[in-house]
Amino acid sequence: MRIKIFVTPGMEENCYVIICMETKKAIVVDPGADMQELFDFIKNEDLTVEAIVLTHAHYDHIGGLKRLKAETQAPVVCGEDEAPVLKEPNLNLSLMFGAEPFSMTADRLLKDGEEFSFGSLKFKTLFTPGHTQGGICLYFEEKSLLISGDSLFAMSIGRTDFPGGGYRTLINGLKEKVMTLPDDTVVYPGHGPKTTIAVEKKHNPYLG
Numbered sequence: 001m002r003i004k005i006f007v008t009p010g011m012e013e014n015c016y017v018i019i020c021m022e023t024k025k026a027i028v029v030d031p032g033a034d035m036q037e038l039f040d041f042i043k044n045e046d047l048t049v050e051a052i053v054l055t056h057a058h059y060d061h062i063g064g065l066k067r068l069k070a071e072t073q074a075p076v077v078c079g080e081d082e083a084p085v086l087k088e089p090n091l092n093l094s095l096m097f098g099a100e101p102f103s104m105t106a107d108r109l110l111k112d113g114e115e116f117s118f119g120s121l122k123f124k125t126l127f128t129p130g131h132t133q134g135g136i137c138l139y140f141e142e143k144s145l146l147i148s149g150d151s152l153f154a155m156s157i158g159r160t161d162f163p164g165g166g167y168r169t170l171i172n173g174l175k176e177k178v179m180t181l182p183d184d185t186v187v188y189p190g191h192g193p194k195t196t197i198a199v200e201k202k203h204n205p206y207l208g
Contacts (some may be wrong), residue, residue: 001121001143003188004041008033011060014190016147018140019047020119027051027118028074029138029147030190031064038064039071050118051108054078055149055190056135057086058162059094059102066104075107077116079127081134083109091132091163110136123147126177130170131158137178139185146187146197152178154187154195157206171206179207 004017013032020026026047031038042049049072054061057078069076078086085091087103094102110116112127116138123138128151135158138147150158152174160167183198200207 001140003145005188006035006038006041008035008060008063012191013060014188014192015064016188017041017047018121018147019045020121023119024048025050025119027053028068028072029053030055030061030149031068032061034064034067038068042072049074051075051077051116053116053138054082054086054106055137055147055151056132057082057092058132058150059092059097059099061149061190062086062092062102062104063099076104077108077110078106079125079134079136080109080111081127081129082106082132082136083134085132085134085164093162112136128152128170128173128177129164130160130166130168130173132162133164139181144182144185146178146181146185148178148187148189150190152187152200152204153189153191154193155200155204157204158190174207 002019006015016029089095089101110125114125123140126137131150185197187195
């Protein structure tokens with residue numbers, strides 16, 4: 001397994017390319033901007049993009065989605081309750097960001113607890129709404145790794161004042177599904193540096 005991180009300009013959102021080294025199959029998580037370096041990397045590494053997976057559909061996480069889908073023909077995948085956010089510009093905040101109104105239909109919707117495989121890798125879908133109405137985390141149990149989107153950050157949590165958000169909903173989901181993961185689980189968030197479950201249990205002021 002290899003993880004390549006691209007930090008998008010402006011909002012400094014983390015876009016992840018997660019690669020099965022045995023097969024060169026990969027997923028791209030949260031393509032927040034149209035970055036040529038991302039496309040060059042996929043081409044130069046000779047990767048087959050099996051899916052474009054969205055932890056949630058806010059515009060700073062989907063700004064490069066249309067080009068990436070057009071160039072790779074990969075299906076767009078998100079949590080089943082996030083489908084309306086991807087389709088509705090007022091919910092995905094594209095209008096707030098001053099962009100063209102963004103609307104897209106996901107190709108596959110994941111249920112809570114559903115597994116998704118590519119190459120020899122797989123993740124389990126953890127439904128963690130509260131930042132958006134259908135946000136998910138991607139849990140690679142065999143690799144002790146979590147992609148947390150904007151649900152959990154190092155020493156913080158995602159905002160809950162956007163449409164479809166809810167503070168108590170997010171806190172409950174994190175405590176029930178994320179903070180119960182093994183302490184050595186490495187957390188890769190939607191913005192900022194990585195952390196671990198152990199550190200967040202001990203130091204995150206929202207989850208004590």
